[in-house]
Amino acid sequence: xxxxxxxxxxxxxxxxxxxxxxxxxxxxxxxxxxxxxxxxxxx
Numbered sequence: 001x002x003x004x005x006x007x008x009x010x011x012x013x014x015x016x017x018x019x020x021x022x023x024x025x026x027x028x029x030x031x032x033x034x035x036x037x038x039x040x041x042x043x
Contacts, residue, residue: 010038 013020022037024030 007041008038009041010036012036 020037021034023034024032
């Protein structure tokens with residue numbers, strides 16, 4: 001049996017052909033990586 005499915009949403013903000021992304025801070029295990037803003041969906 002696999003992991004349960006986690007429901008989430010992402011938000012793509014686009015203006016003048018550019019996309020807003022977030023960058024992980026120093027000290028985070030994903031430091032230096034970029035991500036699209038979003039979060040989990042509650043029931």
